[in-house]
Every structure is written in C-alpha cells, then in structure tokens.
Amino acid sequence: MKAVICGAGIAGLALAHRLDAAGWSVTVLEQAAAPRTEGYMIDFFGPGYDVLDRMGLLPQLQEHGYRVQALTYRDERGRRRASLSYARFAEMVDGRLTSIMRPDLERILRHALPERVALRFDSRLTRIDHRSDRVDATTADGTVHRADLLIGADGIHSTVRRLVYGDERHFLRYLGFHTAAWVFDDPAVRAEIGDEFALTDSTRRQLGCYALRDGRVAAFAVHHSSDPTLPADPRAALHQEYADLGWIVPQALAACPPADEIYYDQVAQIDLPYWNHGRVVLVGDACQAVSLLAGQGASLAVAGAQTLADELTRALGTTPDPTAAADPTLLATALRRYETAMRPVITDKQQVARRGARWFVPQRQWWLRARRVALAAAGLPGVDRMIVGAMVGRSRT
Numbered sequence: 001m002k003a004v005i006c007g008a009g010i011a012g013l014a015l016a017h018r019l020d021a022a023g024w025s026v027t028v029l030e031q032a033a034a035p036r037t038e039g040y041m042i043d044f045f046g047p048g049y050d051v052l053d054r055m056g057l058l059p060q061l062q063e064h065g066y067r068v069q070a071l072t073y074r075d076e077r078g079r080r081r082a083s084l085s086y087a088r089f090a091e092m093v094d095g096r097l098t099s100i101m102r103p104d105l106e107r108i109l110r111h112a113l114p115e116r117v118a119l120r121f122d123s124r125l126t127r128i129d130h131r132s133d134r135v136d137a138t139t140a141d142g143t144v145h146r147a148d149l150l151i152g153a154d155g156i157h158s159t160v161r162r163l164v165y166g167d168e169r170h171f172l173r174y175l176g177f178h179t180a181a182w183v184f185d186d187p188a189v190r191a192e193i194g195d196e197f198a199l200t201d202s203t204r205r206q207l208g209c210y211a212l213r214d215g216r217v218a219a220f221a222v223h224h225s226s227d228p229t230l231p232a233d234p235r236a237a238l239h240q241e242y243a244d245l246g247w248i249v250p251q252a253l254a255a256c257p258p259a260d261e262i263y264y265d266q267v268a269q270i271d272l273p274y275w276n277h278g279r280v281v282l283v284g285d286a287c288q289a290v291s292l293l294a295g296q297g298a299s300l301a302v303a304g305a306q307t308l309a310d311e312l313t314r315a316l317g318t319t320p321d322p323t324a325a326a327d328p329t330l331l332a333t334a335l336r337r338y339e340t341a342m343r344p345v346i347t348d349k350q351q352v353a354r355r356g357a358r359w360f361v362p363q364r365q366w367w368l369r370a371r372r373v374a375l376a377a378a379g380l381p382g383v384d385r386m387i388v389g390a391m392v393g394r395s396r397t
C-alpha cells in the first residue's frame with residue numbers, strides 16, 4: 001500500500017516512520033528546499049514522548065535536548081519576580097520531559113527514517129485528484145504522486161485541508177495573540193539567562209529567551225492583538241510592540257534577523273468537524289492544532305501519527321496489500337477509529353489552552369500579580385500539582 005504524506009514536519013516525519021514500520025510504501029513531500037535549521041524551543045513531554053520511547057529515540061532526544069532549570073519572570077531591570085522549577089514540572093510527568101529546538105526534533109525523526117522512505121524536498125503540493133480507488137497528489141513542478149492514502153501533515157495553514165475542506169477561516173480559531181521566534185548571537189544576553197527560560201514579567205506581551213548549546217540565544221515573543229492580520233514587516237512590528245520592556249529586550253530586538261528568518265504567525269487552534277474525507281486524512285496541526293498556549297502541539301502531533309498508524313495496521317494488517325486498499329470500508333474504519341481516539345484528547349487540550357491564556361500573557365496588572373502569588377505558592381505540596389495540572393490538562397494520552 002502506498003501512502004503520500006504532505007509535510008516533513010514533526011507529524012509527517014513521525015508518521016512516515018510508523019507507516020514504513022507497518023509495511024507501507026511511503027513518500028513524503030516537503031515544500032521547503034532543505035531541512036529547517038532555525039526555529040524555537042519546544043517543551044516535549046506527554047504522549048509524544050512515550051511514542052519516541054517506543055521508537056527507541058529517547059537517547060537522541062536526551063542528547064539534543066536541554067535540561068532547563070527554571071522558568072523565571074524578570075522585570076524591566078532583570079530582577080526575578082516569579083519562577084517555576086522545571087524539576088518540579090518534570091517530577092509531575094515522571095521525569096519524562098525535555099526541552100528541544102524544533103529543528104533538532106525534526107532531525108532526530110528524519111535520521112531515524114530508513115532510506116526506502118522517499119523524502120522529497122522542494123515538493124509543494126498544489127493539487128489533489130480524489131477517486132474512490134486512489135488519490136493523486138500533484139506538486140508545483142507538475143509531478144503526480146499516486147497513492148492509496150494521502151495524509152495532510154502540512155501544519156496549521158494546511159494546503160491539503162484547504163483543497164479538501166475549503167478556506168481555513170471556517171476552521172481556524174484565532175486566540176487573540178501574535179507570536180514570533182528567532183535565534184541570535186549575544187554572549188552578554190546568553191550569560192544573563194544561563195540555564196533558565198527567562199521571560200519578561202509584563203502585561204499584554206512577553207518575550208522570553210533560552211541559551212543554546214552553540215552559543216546563541218533562542219527568543220520567543222507573544223503579544224495580544226485583536227487583529228489577526230499579520231504585519232507586512234514583522235521586524236518593525238516586534239520593535240513597536242516590545243521596545244519598551246527593558247532588561248535584555250533591546251538587545252534581542254536589535255539582533256532580530258530579516259523578516260524571512262523570523263517565525264511569525266497568529267496563535268490559533270483548528271477545529272474541524274471531521275478529519276478525513278475518503279482517501280485523504282489529516283494529522284498534526286492540520287487538524288488538531290492546540291496552539292503554543294497548550295505547550296503540547298508537537299507531542300500531540302507525534303501521538304496522532306502513532307494512533308493513525310496503529311489504526312491502519314489494526315484494520316489492514318502489518319503487510320497491507322493493495323487489494324485491501326481497494327476496500328474503502330476498511331480504510332474508513334481505521335480513519336474513524338483514529339479520530340475517535342484522538343479527538344477527546346485534543347478537545348481537552350484546546351480548552352486548557354484557552355482557559356490558561358490569561359495566565360500565560362496577563363492582560364492586566366491584577367492578573368500579573370495573581371500569577372506571581374500563584375507561582376510563589378507553587379512550592380507548597382498540592383499547589384504544584386494544581387498548577388502543572390492546569391498547564392498540561394486532564395488527559396495524558
């Protein structure tokens with residue numbers, strides 16, 4: 001059986017690995033000309049961590065991951081106003097937590113793929129021709145990739161979703177924030193933040209930094225905006241939003257690269273009425289984006305990939321043959337079970353993210369003060385569980 005996966009991000013690469021292991025012939029189409037080298041830090045824990053363990057990739061995850069000591073909020077003069085120990089956070093998830101740069105996680109998944117998986121960069125999917133017995137995915141250069149199943153693992157602004165379901169504005173829930181991330185060189189800033197995730201203790205917007213192993217600094221910014229429209233010049237927009245925050249912020253802004261090297265997007269979730277249509281199915285942010293406010297999108301993308309592969313194997317066996325693919329009811333059963341297993345988890349995480357938004361970036365001084373008090377109390381037994389529970393949600397699979 002032949003699967004074409006659109007998107008070599010976290011979901012697409014994890015799925016390629018799992019489907020190949022289940023006996024599928026797999027092609028992955030990626031629009032970027034080469035693997036991504038820049039990005040942002042991801043806290044990786046929960047169901048995706050467990051899947052990487054099953055894949056035997058924990059040693060690589062630990063080698064490339066970071067042991068952040070604490071999340072600290074600093075005022076405009078750099079004084080600590082509140083903090084949360086990562087060790088405590090790690091305890092709550094049985095130590096199964098690492099922080100890792102998104103390109104490093106993608107590299108681990110990519111390197112784990114056997115050579116028989118066809119990974120095609122510079123291959124932007126532009127068209128889908130869908131029939132009852134097959135699906136054709138066409139890329140911008142005119143190449144047609146024929147498959148038994150096409151999987152859209154192409155992120156929150158998915159092309160596969162648009163071609164099959166229509167315009168994203170019907171499914172994208174804007175959460176009222178813009179976010180940005182970039183990487184820069186500044187030894188003084190790096191020394192200032194040490195091994196912490198250091199954030200501004202500010203209302204309406206916040207900028208945080210991590211020190212990277214290669215001597216650079218990864219910056220991450222998020223701010224309220226009632227307007228979802230992205231600015232024409234992200235660099236100028238960042239200067240305008242954050243310039244008065246003090247502490248290390250002027251240096252982070254001064255080192256901000258040109259627009260095409262900055263990650264800049266809305267903070268949003270995807271809410272689709274159903275995740276598959278015939279021989280096309282979605283995985284990862286394309287159908288289940290929870291947003292960075294949930295802090296688990298990557299983990300859930302991996303978990304979704306594993307669940308989809310498991311359900312396909314349950315329905316079609318470990319050496320799926322093309323005649324089984326000809327029976328659309330078997331595929332339909334697998335795809336329905338995949339959605340039934342994942343959807344409640346996603347709904348829960350999306351709610352957690354929306355509820356937590358006022359804590360994540362407080363709109364008013366009152367909420368900022370309340371957050372300081374809550375974090376000061378986090379050292380007390382019981383309160384720590386409540387805080388981490390509120391952060392990670394009820395269900396862990």
Ligand SMILES: Cc1cc2nc3c(=O)[nH]c(=O)nc-3n(C[C@H](O)[C@H](O)[C@H](O)COP(=O)(O)OP(=O)(O)OC[C@H]3O[C@@H](n4cnc5c(N)ncnc54)[C@H](O)[C@@H]3O)c2cc1C
Pocket residue numbers: 006007008009010011012029030031032040041042043044045102123124125126153154155156158159160179180181220283284285286289290291292295296297298299300301
């Ligand atoms: C600032 C920030 C911080 C975050 N922090 C965390 C965190 O702490 N923990 C966590 O678990 N998650 C976090 N997330 C969420 C996480 O990054 C996403 O949930 C995850 O990357 C989703 O993976 P994906 O593979 O579904 O999509 P993506 O990573 O978006 O990958 C999609 C891929 O598809 C490709 N593509 C798109 N269109 C096409 C096309 N037409 N043809 C071919 N290829 C195409 C893209 O180039 C890309 O490579 C964060 C997100 C942000 C923005």
